[in-house]
Amino acid sequence: MSGLELKKVCKSYGAVEVIKDLSLQIESGEFVVFVGPSGCGKSTLLRMIAGLEDCSGGTVEIGGEDVTDAEPSDRGIAMVFQSYALYPHMSVRDNIGFGLSLAKTPKAEMNARVEEAAKILQLTDYLDRKPKALSGGQRQRVAIGRAIVRNPKVFLFDEPLSNLDAALRAKMRLELTELHANLNVTMVYVTHDQVEAMTMADKIVVLNKGVIEQVGKPMDLYNNPATAFVAGFIGSPQMNLLEGAAARKLGAEIYGIRPEHIDISRESGLWRSTVRQIERLGNDAILYLDVEDVGSLTVTTDGQTDVVIGDMLFATPQPQNEHRFPTIAR
Amino acid sequence: MPTAQIEKKPRKTSGSPYPLWFFLPAGVIYGVLFLVPTFASLYFSLTRWNLFNSTFIGFENFLSFVQEPFLIKGLINTVIFAVSTALLKTIIGLALGILLTSNIRMRGLLRTIAFFPILVSTIGIGITFAVMMHPTRGIINVSLELIGIDGPGWLTDPTLALYSVAFVEVWRGVGLASVIFIAGLVSIPRDYYEAARIDGATKWQQFKRITLPLVQPATATVMILSFVYGLRSFELIWTMTKGGPGFSSDVIASVIYKQYQAGFYGLSTAGNVILFILIAVMVMPLVAYFNRREVDL
Numbered sequence: 001m002s003g004l005e006l007k008k009v010c011k012s013y014g015a016v017e018v019i020k021d022l023s024l025q026i027e028s029g030e031f032v033v034f035v036g037p038s039g040c041g042k043s044t045l046l047r048m049i050a051g052l053e054d055c056s057g058g059t060v061e062i063g064g065e066d067v068t069d070a071e072p073s074d075r076g077i078a079m080v081f082q083s084y085a086l087y088p089h090m091s092v093r094d095n096i097g098f099g100l101s102l103a104k105t106p107k108a109e110m111n112a113r114v115e116e117a118a119k120i121l122q123l124t125d126y127l128d129r130k131p132k133a134l135s136g137g138q139r140q141r142v143a144i145g146r147a148i149v150r151n152p153k154v155f156l157f158d159e160p161l162s163n164l165d166a167a168l169r170a171k172m173r174l175e176l177t178e179l180h181a182n183l184n185v186t187m188v189y190v191t192h193d194q195v196e197a198m199t200m201a202d203k204i205v206v207l208n209k210g211v212i213e214q215v216g217k218p219m220d221l222y223n224n225p226a227t228a229f230v231a232g233f234i235g236s237p238q239m240n241l242l243e244g245a246a247a248r249k250l251g252a253e254i255y256g257i258r259p260e261h262i263d264i265s266r267e268s269g270l271w272r273s274t275v276r277q278i279e280r281l282g283n284d285a286i287l288y289l290d291v292e293d294v295g296s297l298t299v300t301t302d303g304q305t306d307v308v309i310g311d312m313l314f315a316t317p318q319p320q321n322e323h324r325f326p327t328i329a330r
Numbered sequence: 331m332p333t334a335q336i337e338k339k340p341r342k343t344s345g346s347p348y349p350l351w352f353f354l355p356a357g358v359i360y361g362v363l364f365l366v367p368t369f370a371s372l373y374f375s376l377t378r379w380n381l382f383n384s385t386f387i388g389f390e391n392f393l394s395f396v397q398e399p400f401l402i403k404g405l406i407n408t409v410i411f412a413v414s415t416a417l418l419k420t421i422i423g424l425a426l427g428i429l430l431t432s433n434i435r436m437r438g439l440l441r442t443i444a445f446f447p448i449l450v451s452t453i454g455i456g457i458t459f460a461v462m463m464h465p466t467r468g469i470i471n472v473s474l475e476l477i478g479i480d481g482p483g484w485l486t487d488p489t490l491a492l493y494s495v496a497f498v499e500v501w502r503g504v505g506l507a508s509v510i511f512i513a514g515l516v517s518i519p520r521d522y523y524e525a526a527r528i529d530g531a532t533k534w535q536q537f538k539r540i541t542l543p544l545v546q547p548a549t550a551t552v553m554i555l556s557f558v559y560g561l562r563s564f565e566l567i568w569t570m571t572k573g574g575p576g577f578s579s580d581v582i583a584s585v586i587y588k589q590y591q592a593g594f595y596g597l598s599t600a601g602n603v604i605l606f607i608l609i610a611v612m613v614m615p616l617v618a619y620f621n622r623r624e625v626d627l
Contacts, residue, residue, distance in 0.1 A: 052524050073530030085521035089543040098539075099529030150529070 002063045002076070002153035002186050003028040004049065009058030011044055011210075018044050020210045021058070026188065026203070031180050033189045035197040035233070036207035042190045043158055045207070049188060050079050050156050063153050078147035079156040082163065084139050086131040086146075092118075093127040096145040117145040120179070137168045144179070157189040161196065173199055194234050198222070206230050228254045228325040237286055237298050239323070246294040252324035259286065259300040261321035264307075269314025273297060275307055289315060375600040384596075391600035400577045401585060408581040411496050411567075412560030418500045419556040420549060423507025427548075428541070430508060431515045441512070445505040452502065456569030459498045460485060463570075488578035491571050495579060499566050503559065507552045514548025515541070550620035554613060561609050582608070 004026040011019040018041045026032050034042040047053040049060060051072035059068045067075045086095050093114055094101070100110045118124045121141040131139055140160060147155055157176075161169045177200050180187050191197055197204050198218045206213040206221065206229070214226040218234075225231035231239045239258045247255040263269070264287070273289035276296070285305050289297040299315060307313065375391055377384040395401065430441050447455065462468045463484035471481030484494040518541065526536050542549075564583035567573060573580035573588070586601035 050524075050528060052527070071530075072524075072528045077528065079525070079528050081521045081525060083519060083521050085519065085525040087522060087540065087544075098526070102526075102529055102531050102535055102539075146525075146529075 003030075004063075004154055004186060004188070005061040006045075006049070007059045007061070009045075009048060009055050009060060011041070011048060011053060011056050018210050019048070022210070022212060023058075024205060024212065024215065026186060028186055029184050031177070031187045031189065031200060031202045032205060033191060033197040033201035033203070034205050034207055035191055035194055036213075037233070038192060040207040041210040042192075042207045046079075046156050046158055046188060046190045049075075049154070050077055051075055076153035077156055078150045078152035078154075079158065080140075080143045080147050080160045082159040084131075084143040084160075084163075086139055086142055088131055091128050091130060092123060092134070092142050092145075095131065095142055096123075096127075096149055098146065099150050113149045114145075117148040120148065120182070121145050136164050137172060140164065140172060144176075148183070153186065155185055155187040157187065159191055160189075161191070162193075169196075176200060195236060198234065204234070206233060208233075225256075225323060228256065228327070231256045231323055231325065237300065240297050242294060250322075250324075253327060254325040256323035256325060257317040258321065259298040261318045262297070262299045263316045263318060264299060264301060265314045265316070266312075267314065269316035271297065271315045273313055273315050275309050275311045275313060278307065278309060287313075289313065291315065371599050372603060374596065375603045376596075378596045379599075380593075380595060387596070391596045392604065395589075395597055395600045395604060398585065398589075400580055401582075403577055404573075404580040404582050404585040407492055407579060408561055408563075408583075411492060411499070411563060411581055412557050414493070414496050415499045415503065415560045415563075416553055416556035418496075419503050419507040420552050422500065422504050423511050423552055424545070424549070426504065426508035427511025427515050427545075428537075431512055441509075444508050447502045448505045450502075452565040453569050455498065455502050456566045460570045463494060485571050486575055488575045491575060492579040495567050495570050498570065499560070499563060502566070503556060507556065510552050510555075511545065511548050514545040518544045546620070546623060550617075554616055554620070557616065558609055558613055561612065562605060 006022055006024045008021050008023055009019060010017065010021050022045065034045060036042050044053060048055055049062075051067070051070060055068055059066055061067065062075055062077065087098065090098065096117055097105075097110050097114045100113060105113075114127070115124065118127055121144060123138065123141055123145060126134060126138060126142075131142065134142065140163075143160070160176075161172050164172060173196060176189075180200075189196075189200065201218055203215060204218055204221055205215050208229050213233075214221060214230045216224075221230060221234045225234060225239075228241055232241055235258055237259045239256045240262075242250070242255040242257075243253070247253060271289075271291040271294055273291040275287055276290050277288040279286040279288075280303060283303045284300050285303050285307070287299045287301060287305075287307060289299060291297050297315060301307070374384060376388060377386050378391075379385070426444055430437060430444060434440070462470050465471060465481070465483040465486050468484070470484065474481040482490055485491050522540050522544070523536055526540055531539065562583055563581060564587065567579060567581055567584050568587065571579045573584040582601065582605050586598045586605065589601060590598035
């Protein structure tokens with residue numbers, strides 16, 4: 001049993017409330033991703049789980065045990081930092097074994113555990129190098145190695161891939177997902193990148209201004225966003241969200257339709273529009289349309305489309321994929 | 331293509347973005363104020379000279395300086411003074427640096443107070459402390475008397491005088507040391523300490539395994555600066571004890587000054603050259619040692 005439960009936790013700095021009465025249940029072995037824009041409190045929440053920030057109220061339970069006032073090292077967690085936090089004066093071996101050496105683990109056992117972690121992460125050849133002599137991806141792996149050797153109940157990741165380039169990020173995403181499958185431990189992962197959230201998570205927690213907007217499986221969030229905020233945050237390119245008269249005409253305060261759920265035609269349709277810009281991605285093309293009385297509309301279409309800038313097109317939302325939200329987006 | 335032409339053009343000064351003549355003003359100043367006096371003093375140390383003329387006498391000055399009866403005592407005192415002040419400034423400076431980077435109240439005020447002695451002239455400090463350390467009327471011994479302790483003659487006891495001056499030198503220099511340490515300490519990322527906390531490091535382990543190795547560039551700077559300053563220290567010793575009582579707190583610089591006062595200009599110049607070589611010989615290995623251990627953050 002290594003689940004995690006937050007019960008009515010809150011955090012404020014002076015008069016500023018960063019986390020408001022937040023409750024969340026994370027099952028044992030789950031890969032949970034906290035996602036949200038900068039300043040939504042996701043990193044603060046992770047640091048509260050780690051014990052690096054005190055809770056202003058509420059309780060944190062790990063493996064059924066109340067750890068709200070426990071030291072970070074007594075919580076059975078390991079954390080991978082955005083900066084990796086690798087000690088520059090220590091070799092990869094010493095970095096990975098740092099926690100073990102603090103705990104005065106016998107040398108033979110320490111070496112065995114460090115080498116096992118290095119093997120999992122393909123770092124065996126680099127054990128005697130300093131972090132400076134490693135690439136970004138390798139440093140990332142050392143940081144993960146340092147977490148693995150502690151045998152934690154819960155892994156915490158604070159935007160671990162944000163310092164890597166796009167190709168490496170995609171590769172590390174896959175490696176982390178596989179690592180999770182192999183180790184079968186609870187992982188909590190913070191990111192502002194909805195692609196990371198969608199691809200890696202068993203469960204996504206969308207945070208906004210210190211409160212949970214929605215919790216659910218990635219595809220549930222994509223198919224049935226609870227609020228306009230979630231709708232706008234999950235999915236790429238972003239969902240079209242119409243407000244005002246255009247939305248009311250379609251029976252909602254906020255009307256949402258994803259770019260991939262709009263059909264285009266040269267002959268007829270709901271919205272008459274002009275093509276303002278085209279982004280060709282190869283397999284897909286993203287059209288930016290100007291629609292009279294509605295505004296700007298993003299549409300995803302086939303990459304081989306012969307549409308050019310300035311073309312006149314009709315755009316029609318697929319009725320089965322429409323979203324209607326009652327309140328204005330926060 | 332213009333860009334290709336620019337790339338082909340060979341660069342005259344490798345590694346520097348500036349043309350050579352940019353360095354001229356600094357070079358002239360350095361030459362006139364440093365190189366010329368250095369080589370002039372090298373020459374004059376081989377002569378018997380006064381303001382108007384000089385006679386070349388070879389290494390005679392060096393020979394008589396080395397035979398100076400109190401030179402060995404002065405040499406030992408110099409090393410004791412330099413080593414003890416450098417070590418104490420480093421240790422106390424680091425401790426103050428850590429205190430003044432922690433979350434204490436009135437941190438800004440405390441930093442200013444720690445730095446304050448730097449702003450006072452060394453001569454002023456020397457005179458003030460000499461008055462404070464007066465055996466019967468000084469505030470230190472008067473205060474000690476109030477609690478029933480018979481204070482020693484801080485500057486009049488030959489076994490104590492050098493250490494009393496060293497104490498004042500530490501007081502004077504520790505502010506600068508702590509400022510250098512503060513700069514070094516704040517450049518260590520906070521993540522390192524948080525990662526260590528998660529790994530279960532105690533405060534002492536964090537200090538030993540993270541702070542100490544990573545603040546090492548600052549340690550090296552403080553050590554080397556204080557050591558060099560200690561080796562050529564003069565003002566405090568001269569204002570507080572004049573090398574006395576007797577020759578008990580003489581250092582090389584005060585021995586040189588006494589010869590200069592007595593009119594042996596060539597001799598004192600030779601002493602300066604010896605001091606210069608001594609500093610170089612003692613400091614070079616120290617610099618090399620610290621450079622080898624330097625860590626990039």
